[in-house]
Amino acid sequence: MKGSAAAPPLLEVDRVSVRFGALIAVNQVSLRIGRGEIVAIIGPNGAGKTTLLNAVSGFYRPYEGTIAFEGRDRTRMAPPDVAALGIARTFQNVALFKGMSVLDNIMTGRLLKMRGSFLLEALYWGPARRQELEHRAFVERIIDFLEIQAIRKTPAGRLPYGLQKRVELARALAAEPKLLLLDEPMAGMNVEEKEDMCRFILDVNQEFGTTIALIEHDMGVVMDVSDRVVVLDYGRKIADGPPAEVRKDAAVLDAYLGVAHEA
Amino acid sequence: MKALDAERDTFPKLVRENARRISGKVAIREKDFGIWQSYTWARYFDEARLIAHGLAALGFARGDRVAIVGDNRPELYWAIMAAQALGGVPVPIYQDSGEKETEYIVDHAEARFAVVEDQEQVDKLLSIRARCPRLAHIVYDDARGMRAYRKPGLVSLAELRELGRKFEVGHPAHFDTEVAKGGADDVAIICYTSGTTGVPKGAMLSHRNLIVTARNAAEFEGLREDEEVLSYLPMAWVGDHVFSYAQAIVCGFSINCPESAATVLSDLREIAPTYFFGPPRIWESLLTGVLVRVEDAARPKRAMVQFFLRLAQDIERKRLAGQTGSLWQRLLYPLGSLFVYGPLKDNLGLSRVRRAYTAGEAIGPEIFLFFRGLGVNVKQLYGMTEASVFVTIQRDGDVRLDTVGTPLTDVEIRISESGEVLFRSPGVFRGYAKNPEATSQTLADGWIRSGDAGFLDHDGHLKIIDRARDVSRLADGTMFAPKFLENKLKFSPYVREAVCIGQDRPCVTALVNIDLVAVGNWAERRNIAYTSYADLARKPEVYDLIRGEVARVNRSLAEDDVLRGAQIRRFLVLHKELDPDDEEITRTRKIRRGYIAQKYAPLIEALYAGRDHVSVEAQVTYEDGRTGTMRADVMIRAVDDAPARTAR
Numbered sequence: 003m004k005g006s007a008a009a010p011p012l013l014e015v016d017r018v019s020v021r022f023g024a025l026i027a028v029n030q031v032s033l034r035i036g037r038g039e040i041v042a043i044i045g046p047n048g049a050g051k052t053t054l055l056n057a058v059s060g061f062y063r064p065y066e067g068t069i070a071f072e073g074r075d076r077t078r079m080a081p082p083d084v085a086a087l088g089i090a091r092t093f094q095n096v097a098l099f100k101g102m103s104v105l106d107n108i109m110t111g112r113l114l115k116m117r118g119s120f121l122l123e124a125l126y127w128g129p130a131r132r133q134e135l136e137h138r139a140f141v142e143r144i145i146d147f148l149e150i151q152a153i154r155k156t157p158a159g160r161l162p163y164g165l166q167k168r169v170e171l172a173r174a175l176a177a178e179p180k181l182l183l184l185d186e187p188m189a190g191m192n193v194e195e196k197e198d199m200c201r202f203i204l205d206v207n208q209e210f211g212t213t214i215a216l217i218e219h220d221m222g223v224v225m226d227v228s229d230r231v232v233v234l235d236y237g238r239k240i241a242d243g244p245p246a247e248v249r250k251d252a253a254v255l256d257a258y259l260g261v262a263h264e265a
Numbered sequence: 266m267k268a269l270d271a272e273r274d275t276f277p278k279l280v281r282e283n284a285r286r287i288s289g290k291v292a293i294r295e296k297d298f299g300i301w302q303s304y305t306w307a308r309y310f311d312e313a314r315l316i317a318h319g320l321a322a323l324g325f326a327r328g329d330r331v332a333i334v335g336d337n338r339p340e341l342y343w344a345i346m347a348a349q350a351l352g353g354v355p356v357p358i359y360q361d362s363g364e365k366e367t368e369y370i371v372d373h374a375e376a377r378f379a380v381v382e383d384q385e386q387v388d389k390l391l392s393i394r395a396r397c398p399r400l401a402h403i404v405y406d407d408a409r410g411m412r413a414y415r416k417p418g419l420v421s422l423a424e425l426r427e428l429g430r431k432f433e434v435g436h437p438a439h440f441d442t443e444v445a446k447g448g449a450d451d452v453a454i455i456c457y458t459s460g461t462t463g464v465p466k467g468a469m470l471s472h473r474n475l476i477v478t479a480r481n482a483a484e485f486e487g488l489r490e491d492e493e494v495l496s497y498l499p500m501a502w503v504g505d506h507v508f509s510y511a512q513a514i515v516c517g518f519s520i521n522c523p524e525s526a527a528t529v530l531s532d533l534r535e536i537a538p539t540y541f542f543g544p545p546r547i548w549e550s551l552l553t554g555v556l557v558r559v560e561d562a563a564r565p566k567r568a569m570v571q572f573f574l575r576l577a578q579d580i581e582r583k584r585l586a587g588q589t590g591s592l593w594q595r596l597l598y599p600l601g602s603l604f605v606y607g608p609l610k611d612n613l614g615l616s617r618v619r620r621a622y623t624a625g626e627a628i629g630p631e632i633f634l635f636f637r638g639l640g641v642n643v644k645q646l647y648g649m650t651e652a653s654v655f656v657t658i659q660r661d662g663d664v665r666l667d668t669v670g671t672p673l674t675d676v677e678i679r680i681s682e683s684g685e686v687l688f689r690s691p692g693v694f695r696g697y698a699k700n701p702e703a704t705s706q707t708l709a710d711g712w713i714r715s716g717d718a719g720f721l722d723h724d725g726h727l728k729i730i731d732r733a734r735d736v737s738r739l740a741d742g743t744m745f746a747p748k749f750l751e752n753k754l755k756f757s758p759y760v761r762e763a764v765c766i767g768q769d770r771p772c773v774t775a776l777v778n779i780d781l782v783a784v785g786n787w788a789e790r791r792n793i794a795y796t797s798y799a800d801l802a803r804k805p806e807v808y809d810l811i812r813g814e815v816a817r818v819n820r821s822l823a824e825d826d827v828l829r830g831a832q833i834r835r836f837l838v839l840h841k842e843l844d845p846d847d848e849e850i851t852r853t854r855k856i857r858r859g860y861i862a863q864k865y866a867p868l869i870e871a872l873y874a875g876r877d878h879v880s881v882e883a884q885v886t887y888e889d890g891r892t893g894t895m896r897a898d899v900m901i902r903a904v905d906d907a908p909a910r911t912a913r
Binding site: 138139142143145146147149151152154201204205208209 | 296297298299300409410412413524525527528531
């Protein structure tokens with residue numbers, strides 16, 4: 003399943019820079035993510051990780067450089083169009099509809115896949131009904147997969163933080179993405195919740211073949227989960243390779259991990 | 266012994282008959298992907314036969330033992346029947362057992378096959394396989410997370426079914442031949458009982474044991490084909506095996522497997538079973554859930570609910586004593602049904618229950634009265650693994666608070682000279698696997714020594730006092746029945762577990778576990794902040810609360826002439842919850858006294874040394890098997906003896 007260098011990468015970011023006025027948040031970063039890979043993007047605070055993710059998901063427009071998805075340039079595209087291509091994401095701060103049930107929240111992840119007229123939808127009749135049932139069946143598979151059956155009907159806002167993160171992942175999965183961008187999926191979780199989340203990320207990758215790019219601070223998680231680690235510092239890429247190699251890289255140790263024995 | 270028709274003397278034969286007689290009737294439902302999926306008896310039989318063919322393709326031989334590990338799933342019930350059809354013996358194992366316990370049972374039972382639910386169980390079995398060389402094949406149902414697993418002898422259920430289909434083509438008569446070889450006295454299942462002392466023992470039950478007992482109980486209780494049962498208790502426990510497998514097959518009723526352990530309460534409500542079984546802790550947690558929600562309700566609503574609940578319990582108490590409620594009460598009851606009892610039963614999923622049982626431990630009178638008051642026909646039952654469960658049941662209309670009922674059809678009860686309950690029945694087991702010594706200690710001339718101290722009252726009702734070996738005396742010769750005291754303590758919603766100590770001691774002391782939900786809610790209401798169980802357990806306010814509960818127990822003891830001297834003088838609230846993973850209680854939540862006395866010796870010494878606090882270090886076992894140490898400072902409180910009073 004792992005992407006090889008020869009096959010065309012799923013995502014190719016070529017010398018992309020993002021500027022906010024005079025501040026260069028991402029500076030000439032290039033990276034490739036192969037199909038089926040799990041890539042971790044790490045770096046100190048303010049290194050430009052989230053900005054890079056936002057550029058990929060179409061939320062920011064790169065100042066220079068190109069982003070190609072499945073070999074097609076999509077540097078300038080609005081987020082809904084990017085989503086329609088098959089890129090889904092979760093957010094650093096949970097962004098769920100708090101008053102809506104977990105089920106409805108996940109169903110919103112299917113919106114892009116829904117076709118039909120407003121009238122038929124409103125009447126819940128004919129093709130609209132069939133379509134709704136199909137989507138519900140798909141969502142139920144994800145609920146089963148992420149083991150959140152018990153909270154199906156619970157309003158999202160009432161859930162503890164760790165579960166909200168899981169629901170957010172479920173919503174992203176509902177869009178059947180080819181590339182899943184996870185912005186700090188384990189932030190603020192306890193050890194047990196982190197272990198669960200790690201398992202889910204690995205299972206998603208294995209079962210659905212989803213390619214995953216994630217930003218994470220917990221080095222234990224990064225080393226366990228990812229096939230490859232990309233390190234950013236001050237907007238520049240300073241390392242890119244398998245976890246074991248990156249961990250020994252002198253520049254990375256200086257920039258991010260502090261002293262060697264701390265890693 | 267009743268003769269069994271040779272065409273209907275094993276479970277596979279009975280299922281085959283159901284598959285003909287009531288082929289289109291639902292046998293199993295399972296909630297999967299949010300929908301209750303139904304399987305008919307015809308499907309039940311076909312699935313089990315296919316699994317049997319698959320096992321045969323792997324070289325399954327008569328007498329082979331099959332470990333069954335997982336939550337209640339149709340596939341696992343089918344695997345039980347498949348093993349029986351081929352003349353093998355299923356050995357269900359508690360799904361939450363740690364590696365050590367699982368290894369002991371797999372090794373002791375000499376299991377050659379294992380059919381398990383998912384990755385968690387596969388990982389456990391793979392890691393013990395190095396030390397259990399006999400375990401050749403592991404079959405798993407849910408393949409998730411195991412794409413990369415390439416281990417010899419590891420097959421998915423889908424692959425097994427494929428093997429089965431091929432095998433069937435070459436051996437079309439194999440299944441029927443093997444089923445025909447089976448007889449009533451073959452061992453149908455080995456249930457390992459956790460036991461409060463020593464290592465687990467494997468009780469062997471034959472098809473005859475289970476079929477006759479299940480049928481007797483069904484006739485005694487008037488069970489019908491249209492019963493609905495929720496199969497939510499561990500498959501390794503004989504109770505689930507009898508209710509969800511033996512009785513379901515004998516009567517042809519439907520069982521329902523919950524979606525996951527976390528959804529049991531909402532699944533209960535959706536299914537609304539007609540026949541329900543719960544150990545006291547289940548009834549307790551249902552009641553606690555109700556009381557917590559009542560506390561959160563607006564004042565007028567709360568007052569109304571509390572008024573009607575009191576009314577119902579009052580009427581029920583009178584009814585059990587053979588009296589009727591006052592005219593006023595009888596007039597008000599229908600109003601209560603309309604506004605409180607009906608909606609509450611519906612909300613709990615108990616609105617269709619025709620009969621429900623509680624067993625395993627004594628149930629608190631308040632809890633018992635609460636559910637009976639609502640109109641739920643919950644009754645007490647006395648049973649043991651070694652008896653294929655049923656020994657006594659309270660008959661409809663003959664329910665009491667303090668007895669476990671009268672003997673079931675064909676059950677004889679005798680009390681030994683030392684006061685121990687002995688019984689003989691068609692359900693009496695075939696002995697413990699590979700343990701003749703334990704068998705001869707329990708079973709003599711067809712009579713089973715229950716190990717319980719009890720007596721038959723003049724109406725023929727059996728009354729259980731305590732475990733026979735636990736009844737002892739204080740240093741001054743006063744009689745001391747620890748479980749009796751512990752049950753009284755546990756009747757408080759705030760006390761989850763209690764261990765009383767007193768043998769050869771000057772007085773009785775208690776170690777208490779608080780109920781985190783109930784005490785947590787109580788604390789929040791009083792603005793007492795806490796972070797964890799350990800933190801809550803050491804709050805002075807909580808100690809005051811528990812002291813009140815201990816004083817209540819002492820007051821009720823003071824009314825009893827025999828037990829007046831055994832009041833609880835000092836207690837402490839344990840800094841951790843007693844846990845089966847730490848071997849402090851069994852998986853069915855029975856206290857392992859010997860182990861606790863040893864593990865908490867410093868605490869117990871401090872209780873008797875008159876100190877007011879003690880520091881401890883405790884080993885805790887995490888769910889993944891790692892261990893850690895926790896340190897705590899535990900307070901000790903004294904309680905006054907209640908003055909002697911004569912019974913009202």
